[in-house]
Every structure is written in C-alpha cells, then in structure tokens.
Amino acid sequence: MNTAATFSDSWLARREHADQEARATSPTQAAGTWLATRCQAREARLVDLGSGSGANLRYLAPRLPGPQAWRLVDHDAGLLGHAVGRCQPLCDMDGTPIRLTTQQHDLNAFTTDWLTDVDLVTASALCDLVSAAWVEALAAACAQHRCAALITLSVDGDTRFCVDGADATDRDDAWLFATLAAHQHRDKGFGPALGTAAPQALSTAFSDREFRLVDAPSPWRLGPAQRPLALSLLDGWADAAREQAPEARARIDRWWQRRREALDQRRVDLYVGHRDVFAAPEPDHGPR
Numbered sequence: 214m215n216t217a218a219t220f221s222d223s224w225l226a227r228r229e230h231a232d233q234e235a236r237a238t239s240p241t242q243a244a245g246t247w248l249a250t251r252c253q254a255r256e257a258r259l260v261d262l263g264s265g266s267g268a269n270l271r272y273l274a275p276r277l278p279g280p281q282a283w284r285l286v287d288h289d290a291g292l293l294g295h296a297v298g299r300c301q302p303l304c305d306m307d308g309t310p311i312r313l314t315t316q317q318h319d320l321n322a323f324t325t326d327w328l329t330d331v332d333l334v335t336a337s338a339l340c341d342l343v344s345a346a347w348v349e350a351l352a353a354a355c356a357q358h359r360c361a362a363l364i365t366l367s368v369d370g371d372t373r374f375c376v377d378g379a380d381a382t383d384r385d386d387a388w389l390f391a392t393l394a395a396h397q398h399r400d401k402g403f404g405p406a407l408g409t410a411a412p413q414a415l416s417t418a419f420s421d422r423e424f425r426l427v428d429a430p431s432p433w434r435l436g437p438a439q440r441p442l443a444l445s446l447l448d449g450w451a452d453a454a455r456e457q458a459p460e461a462r463a464r465i466d467r468w469w470q471r472r473r474e475a476l477d478q479r480r481v482d483l484y485v486g487h488r489d490v491f492a493a494p495e496p497d498h499g500p501r
C-alpha cells in the first residue's frame with residue numbers, strides 16, 4: 214500500500230505566510246554564520262529535502278550569505294515545477310542571484326552520497342513525517358560529510374486554543390490532540406512517523422554525533438488574519454481523528470462544531486507548536 218503523504222500546492226501556499234512569521238531567527242542566523250565561515254568567498258552548496266514548491270528556499274536564500282547554489286529534492290514533480298517558477302529570480306542576502314536545480318527523488322532512497330560536497334542541508338515541515346531511522350541516516354550522513362543541517366517547523370505537540378494569549382480549553386481538546394498525535398505517528402511513507410517526537414529525535418541524533426545545536430520554538434500563532442489556515446487545520450485534524458478513532462465520530466463532530474464556531478466568531482486563536490534546529494559539526498571546519 215502506498216502510504217506516502219501528498220501535499221497540494223494550494224495547502225503549501227496557504228501555510229507559507231504563517232511559516233515565515235513563525236520561524237525562529239537564531240537557528241537561521243547560526244546557519245548564516247556557519248556558511249560564511251565555511252565557504253568564505255566560494256559558492257555555498259545547499260540541499261533542501263522535501264522542498265515542495267520552494268517555500269523554505271524563498272525564506273532562507275535572502276537571509277543567508279552568498280553566493281548560493283541550491284538543489285531542491287522532492288518526489289512530486291508538480292511541486293518542483295512550481296518551485297522553479299516562484300524562486301527565480303531569487304537573490305542571497307548580498308543581492309546575488311542564486312543558482313537552482315531540482316531533483317525528483319523519493320527521500321526513502323536517501324544515502325550518504327546525497328550530501329557529498331554539500332555545506333548545509335535544509336528541510337522545513339518534513340521531519341514529523343519521517344521515521345526515527347531516517348533522521349539517524351540524515352545525521353550520520355551529515356557527520357560523514359561534515360555538513361550542517363537546518364531543520365525547521367517540526368511539530369512538537371504543544372497545540373492549544375487561546376484568548377489574548379491565555380489558554381481557552383474545551384473539554385475535549387486534550388483527548389482530540391492525543392488522538393491527533395497518535396495519527397501523526399502513522400506511516401507517512403517512511404515507516405512509523407516521528408510526529409511530535411521529531412524535535413527530540415533530531416536533537417538526539419545530532420548531539421549523539423557531537424554536533425553543536427541551536428534550537429528554538431517556532432510556533433504558529435494564528436489570529437484573525439490567519440483564520441482560513443486555522444479553519445482548514447481544524448478540518449484536517451477532525452478528519453485525522455475520525456480515521457484514528459472511528460468509534461468516536463459523534464464526539465469528534467461535536468468538538469469540531471464547537472471549535473469551528475469559536476474560530477468563526479473570533480472567540481479564540483490557535484497556537485501550534487513547532488521547533489527549528491540548526492546542527493553543526495564540531496569543531497567547525499574552515500573553507501574546503
């Protein structure tokens with residue numbers, strides 16, 4: 214059975230602005246310092262795994278020193294096509310246009326060779342889909358090639374509805390979010406998915422290899438301006454919960470109805486926890 218998760222371009226576009234606002238600055242800044250030290254004047258070589266339509270590249274390229282050559286990897290040729298269309302022209306922080314190539318690959322085929330001559334591997338909103346073994350393979354490949362990693366927007370399970378920053382708990386939130394967390398551990402094409410355990414698995418895999426970590430929260434804070442995204446998340450969560458606990462359909466429907474009304478009437482905002490992590494091999498290597 215094909216368990217691969219698919220993502221529409223419209224969904225990725227809907228979340229892009231919230232992702233940009235959520236990103237933690239310290240891991241990205243640490244990645245910039247790493248690239249500047251390691252590459253100095255030569256072109257930095259970067260790979261974005263599970264790139265989708267290029268949102269991570271659009272965020273990172275102007276915040277990192279150049280010159281930069283990017284390789285975007287995804288199994289979805291349609292999304293890669295959108296990425297090419299929307300990422301050119303795109304410049305680094307010094308105003309130099311980046312170079313861009315794409316590769317249609319299944320990330321299950323990831324091997325150490327993928328990081329040969331790569332300075333920085335990046336991924337956003339990917340690592341909760343993959344398995345613990347896949348993260349171990351990524352960290353091992355980074356260690357072998359002395360390559361750094363910037364892995365962003367991995368869900369951490371800290372999800373809540375709030376009013377003016379204070380929790381606004383519904384009686385079924387905790388149960389629903391536990392059901393959702395169980396669904397997030399289902400196979401998304403890589404074996405049992407890390408889901409909300411992704412941030413911890415990344416920290417462990419890289420710190421076990423003596424990488425230096427810069428780790429920070431990058432939550433979505435979805436207020437009135439992000440209501441369409443919050444509503445579509447809510448619908449997706451209810452669908453996932455119905456799949457995970459079909460016997461509890463009526464309870465899920467009632468929860469969904471209450472939460473939808475609260476969002477529609479602007480009575481609550483939504484907080485969805487993520488984490489960003491930068492991991493660099495120590496000691497830092499100079500230019501190669």
Ligand SMILES: C[S@@+](CC[C@H](N)C(=O)[O-])C[C@H]1O[C@@H](n2cnc3c(N)ncnc32)[C@H](O)[C@@H]1O
Nearest residue numbers: 220225263264265268287288289319320337338
């Ligand atoms: C949640 S999306 C994130 C996309 C993009 N990084 C972003 O932040 O907008 C996950 C991406 O991983 C890709 N993906 C999922 N499973 C994959 C696999 N087995 N091989 C390659 N790409 C995969 C999807 O096609 C999708 O583009």
